[in-house]
Amino acid sequence: MGAHPDDETFASGTLAKYVDRGHRATIVHATRGGKGHWDIPSYELRQIRTGEMTKAAKILGAEVMFLEFEDASVPQGDTLREAFVDVYRKLKPDVVLSFHPLVGRDDHRRVGEAASDASLKSSLPLHVTDLPSHRPEPCIYFFGTPISGQEPDTYIDITDYMDVKIKSFRQHASQWQEWGKTPVDQGDFTERLIERYTHRFRELGRKAGVGYAEAFISRSGRKYAHDLFP
Numbered sequence: 001m002g003a004h005p006d007d008e009t010f011a012s013g014t015l016a017k018y019v020d021r022g023h024r025a026t027i028v029h030a031t032r033g034g035k036g037h038w039d040i041p042s043y044e045l046r047q048i049r050t051g052e053m054t055k056a057a058k059i060l061g062a063e064v065m066f067l068e069f070e071d072a073s074v075p076q077g078d079t080l081r082e083a084f085v086d087v088y089r090k091l092k093p094d095v096v097l098s099f100h101p102l103v104g105r106d107d108h109r110r111v112g113e114a115a116s117d118a119s120l121k122s123s124l125p126l127h128v129t130d131l132p133s134h135r136p137e138p139c140i141y142f143f144g145t146p147i148s149g150q151e152p153d154t155y156i157d158i159t160d161y162m163d164v165k166i167k168s169f170r171q172h173a174s175q176w177q178e179w180g181k182t183p184v185d186q187g188d189f190t191e192r193l194i195e196r197y198t199h200r201f202r203e204l205g206r207k208a209g210v211g212y213a214e215a216f217i218s219r220s221g222r223k224y225a226h227d228l229f230p
């Protein structure tokens with residue numbers, strides 16, 4: 001569960017691994033990222049980022065769903081949570097990966113909070129929406145270091161999926177060029193960004209004793225769904 005196309009890059013190795021092991025993975029973003037650029041008009045940017053997201057997801061073998069909220073204006077509270085309740089009731093996920101509700105920019109925090117709060121409510125039959133309730137409630141994991149600044153309790157070995165992770169990451173080209181515009185050569189900037197991105201997961205892998213890893217924080221503080229991880 002993310003806010004913008006490219007938010008899945010925090011967990012894309014795990015998604016690719018799930019798919020490779022025969023599971024179904026769906027990337028759900030609250031917006032199409034229509035504010036994530038300095039020059040491109042919003043309507044055009046939404047189209048560009050939808051296309052980038054579609055290609056990135058295809059590489060991972062995941063499906064994509066957009067909830068059509070406005071970038072930089074993701075609502076707080078009931079509206080977003082209820083949208084997520086219906087996503088859970090529709091997709092019936094075993095595991096949900098999302099942002100930590102207390103850390104980072106507002107869109108990300110709000111998505112993390114709604115992803116967490118929708119978990120129980122999606123399982124309650126008396127919480128009536130257009131879709132029937134789904135049990136058991138999905139297990140919630142938040143993206144770990146460095147995005148959350150909190151120590152992870154769960155590491156997923158993604159060593160065999162780094163190539164596909166990087167290839168998928170590259171598809172979000174509108175985002176990786178934007179921040180390189182002012183300083184210098186865009187191409188170099190993108191490659192430096194990918195080096196840093198690779199380094200981050202190598203460091204997490206070092207902590208986990210594997211080549212490359214992604215790290216998560218269990219909402220409940222215990223590894224209750226550990227056997228659900230690939």
Ligand SMILES: [Zn+2]
Binds near residue numbers: 007108
């Ligand atoms: Zn984002």
